[in-house]
Amino acid sequence: MAQLLLDDGTRVTGKPFGALCSVSGEVVFNTAMTGYPESLTDPSYQGQILVLSYPLIGNYGVPGKAIQEKLSKYFESDRIHISGLVVSCYSAEYSHWDALGNLSDWLLANNVPGISGVDTRALVKILRERGTMLGKLFQNDEKEVELYDPNRENLVDQVSIKDKIIYPGNENRIILVDCGVKNNIIRCLMNTGATVVRVPWDYDFTQDDYDGLVISNGPGDPQMCHETIGNLAKAIAIGKPIFGICLGNQLLAIAAGATTYKLKYGHRAYNQPVLLWGTMKTYITSQNHGFAVDPSRLDKNWEPFFINLNDGTNEGIRHKTKPFFSTQFHPEASGGPTDTRFLFDDFMELVKACKMNRK
Numbered sequence: 001m002a003q004l005l006l007d008d009g010t011r012v013t014g015k016p017f018g019a020l021c022s023v024s025g026e027v028v029f030n031t032a033m034t035g036y037p038e039s040l041t042d043p044s045y046q047g048q049i050l051v052l053s054y055p056l057i058g059n060y061g062v063p064g065k066a067i068q069e070k071l072s073k074y075f076e077s078d079r080i081h082i083s084g085l086v087v088s089c090y091s092a093e094y095s096h097w098d099a100l101g102n103l104s105d106w107l108l109a110n111n112v113p114g115i116s117g118v119d120t121r122a123l124v125k126i127l128r129e130r131g132t133m134l135g136k137l138f139q140n141d142e143k144e145v146e147l148y149d150p151n152r153e154n155l156v157d158q159v160s161i162k163d164k165i166i167y168p169g170n171e172n173r174i175i176l177v178d179c180g181v182k183n184n185i186i187r188c189l190m191n192t193g194a195t196v197v198r199v200p201w202d203y204d205f206t207q208d209d210y211d212g213l214v215i216s217n218g219p220g221d222p223q224m225c226h227e228t229i230g231n232l233a234k235a236i237a238i239g240k241p242i243f244g245i246c247l248g249n250q251l252l253a254i255a256a257g258a259t260t261y262k263l264k265y266g267h268r269a270y271n272q273p274v275l276l277w278g279t280m281k282t283y284i285t286s287q288n289h290g291f292a293v294d295p296s297r298l299d300k301n302w303e304p305f306f307i308n309l310n311d312g313t314n315e316g317i318r319h320k321t322k323p324f325f326s327t328q329f330h331p332e333a334s335g336g337p338t339d340t341r342f343l344f345d346d347f348m349e350l351v352k353a354c355k356m357n358r359k
Helices: 036-040 103-109 120-130 155-159 183-191 226-238 247-255 342-358
Strands: 002-006 011-018 023-030 048-052 084-086 099-101 113-116 133-138 165-167 173-178 195-200 212-215 242-245 259-276 282-294 302-304 306-308 317-319 324-327
Touching (some): 011 103, 023 084, 023 120, 023 259, 023 282, 120 259, 165 183, 183 195, 183 342, 212 226, 226 242, 226 247, 242 342, 247 282, 247 317, 247 324
Parallel strands (some): 023 048, 048 084, 173 195, 173 212
Antiparallel strands (some): 002 133, 011 113, 023 133, 165 195, 259 282, 302 317, 317 324
């Protein structure tokens, strides 16, 4: 048997699957019905034990490791990033035309433990009421592992690349700051035809020649990314187009003078409604973050871009006169929804317009 112990004393017992090891981390939940291969490989989950509230997990297996244009075709990174997985009903039998294995074997290959037979919806209620908590998933003795708070570490440094990678395209050169980037952000940028230059989180991109700047998603507390924030402050002064996504929204906001705070239990689902500020337009979005922006300290040149319709939290900011904007949600969402994919095209239109104005 395996057990999950939360730091408030809540204890649940279930059947182990995946790797038979013990782990600790921040316990978070995701309410999506599909997309577990994408979620498990999302670097934003680094250091977290993930609870999936949808009752049946594993029924469509795990796709293969095909590579397309230097990127994994089906996953959001090159490995699983969660520390542990908690599900209600795990299905070792799978049925999907593209599956090459089951979920348990994939977890085992990545040394990630899982626990099934858990009332995950009851567990989600606890996390919603008391807020995100630390926990440990263990096989025998709870003393096998100490409680670990991943937010005390620079998780971005753990998931970012160490050397520059170039994805060749046309003459529009986009610097992508990798704070734990999801592969589909790279795909969406490449689909615009641009040359994408992926750089480490602490790389001083302001010394490079570029036409536009994208700051990616990533895990942990944005305040840990001092180097990125400093470089973004310089980029704001340079004035070339900037597009921040998820953690990138928080980092751009901090560089512009705002603050951030830890959400009670975060936003992690595929169907979060957001309102385009100043309109009645609503979009359905995918989200995965535990921190949010407090835009109250931004000066009058900035305004909200989107607002979360569930709790009113900030979902992006934009500059009133300069080509800077960001979203807290994931416009590249994989798997879905794709309602806001147009923002990549909007960004590239800004890039082209700014290049024309500089000539």
